């Protein structure tokens with residue numbers, strides 16, 4: 035049999051070193067054992083006689099089962115569920131005025147990156163759309179070594195000191211006796227922890243906001259959270275806060291929709307990222323920096339070393355300094371997304387840490403956790419973790435060593451290897467830690483500058499639109515309503531919510547059936563709202579990569595459907611025709627329209643907008659179909675854009691919906707309707723129609 039080679043190795047010269055060990059697509063190849071011996075049969079084990087015992091000498095059976103038995107590695111203790119993609123980062127102009135980091139100097143240079151997005155609480159098989167913080171971890175493979183920016187989609191964190199991280203995570207994770215509930219914070223232990231830990235107040239506002247149910251990984255902001263340092267070539271340090279600004283804007287789901295998607299398509303975010311990249315639509319963010327003089331660390335009414343605080347953009351603007359493009363899906367999920375090991379301690383010359391106690395604890399944790407998760411100290415040699423910068427040192431041996439070290443000297447200083455590898459001076463690119471002046475007594479305690487837990491929680495709340503505030507109130511009522519212990523519910527209301535805003539406390543208390551106590555009096559400072567914290571206003575309407583369903587049954591009007599579909603696709607949307615069954619759907623005006631989904635196998639919640647095609651016969655079928663009525667009803671309930679062409683409006687009527695109003699587009703002229711539909715979809719949601727609660 036001729037053996038043809040069909041390599042699918044991704045083309046990226048800069049990553050060649052990383053991809054060493056890449057196994058080609060096996061098309062045309064013979065099956066072999068791990069030792070390279072060709073295998074004659076993999077379907078039957080070796081036996082003594084047709085009905086006889088299996089022979090231990092069957093080396094292929096033994097190897098195949100042994101490998102299978104050990105396929106799993108421990109999942110991440112947090113952020114176990116995730117998805118990732120490759121791409122590159124490019125700076126807009128040299129940032130030499132702030133930092134000597136090589137990858138931030140040359141606007142013509144692309145630095146390869148790998149990004150992993152994740153939820154925090156759930157295990158590896160949990161659903162994507164749960165209410166949770168999202169991880170946003172970026173590995174820059176720079177020529178000076180790897181820089182990992184391991185952030186979240188929220189700019190603050192639950193706690194101020196990393197020593198509390200195990201407590202926070204234990205409280206968040208399922209109950210140790212029952213392993214219930216999975217991937218959610220709506221339970222007693224989390225809210226018990228919150229009620230006893232007032233520093234969580236600001237982050238709790240974020241997690242109860244729409245930010246914790248993003249529409250897509252591609253539509254989330256990202257934040258480095260801590261204050262870092264940038265060091266320029268003269269050794270001058272500036273404080274910096276890192277931001278990622280999505281070019282598609284920041285958008286969320288609605289809570290009911292998120293819960294439904296968790297059942298209907300648990301891989302929703304993973305699929306969304308994969309499909310967008312696969313269809314040639316890269317995911318893009320601008321890197322933003324807030325630059326602050328060292329001397330100003332305490333100037334803004336809080337301590338920049340405190341990760342429960344943010345620096346409002348209205349006070350120190352976010353400078354957009356470069357763009358990250360994710361345009362290549364992983365070739366193998368396990369080898370890349372699962373084995374990638376981010377370490378917040380991975381920095382390059384020109385970037386340094388601060389004394390944020392949360393950051394300092396993380397510096398230990400990330401390096402340490404990989405030992406268990408990736409089975410030993412050689413995880414940096416896994417292809418996805420390998421730097422493109424050359425590695426020379428005296429580290430060797432240990433489980434899973436890949437490198438075959440050449441040379442005779444494995445210590446430093448040495449003369450028998452001519453002293454190599456030699457340390458580099460800063461001028462030769464050697465990493466020089468910032469020479470911060472430090473003096474103080476050994477203390478176990480918090481700085482007084484970390485004591486105000488409520489001012490920024492209130493600022494966040496005051497910065498939300500009325501709709502966002504209503505969502506936040508509902509989210510709190512939902513979560514606390516799931517707590518079985520009344521004393522926990524009451525303590526959150528009294529100690530946390532009353533301190534943030536008595537009106538919020540009263541609204542939630544009413545919903546969860548507890549009395550409101552007296553305000554604890556928190557000495558909150560006046561703080562102006564920060565409009566940048568709201569995502570309700572769509573600043574730059576776009577429909578690119580939005581998913582639109584067109585409902586059509588036999589007898590629909592094919593030409594007008596095709597026209598609207600073409601207009602939506604021209605705007606970059608992805609359109610799927612949904613019918614009563616898959617396959618060709620006969621049109622009234624001749625021809626057929628291909629339905630790629632049926633009402634049985636796709637729900638409305640995975641679409642951003644819905645259109646009903648024209649055609650009397652088609653609409654008669656749909657109007658008599660419960661699933662079709664529910665499809666449009668749910669779309670309406672979730673404030674999505676709805677369009678009905680000609681007779682299509684009768685499906686809206688059959689579903690008991692109005693045929694006009696915010697985000698409802700009806701009409702008989704397909705071209706005109708398509709234009710208005712595009713504008714409506716660009717608005718993301720039409721909150722004016724959100725159902726009112728008593």
Ligand code: HDD
Pocket residue numbers: 110111112113116150151152168169170171184185186190191195196197199258259260341374375376392395396399400401403404
């Ligand atoms: Fe963490 C994973 C982000 C605080 C300890 N963290 C992890 C990931 C992200 C973050 C995005 C997933 C990386 C990936 O995709 O592999 N973590 C944060 C942020 C924090 C934070 C933004 C606060 C600002 N984390 C934090 C603290 C500790 C840890 C305070 C411990 C002291 N985090 C870990 C960890 C993980 C991790 C246990 C689990 C898997 C891993 O590191 O590689 O070490």
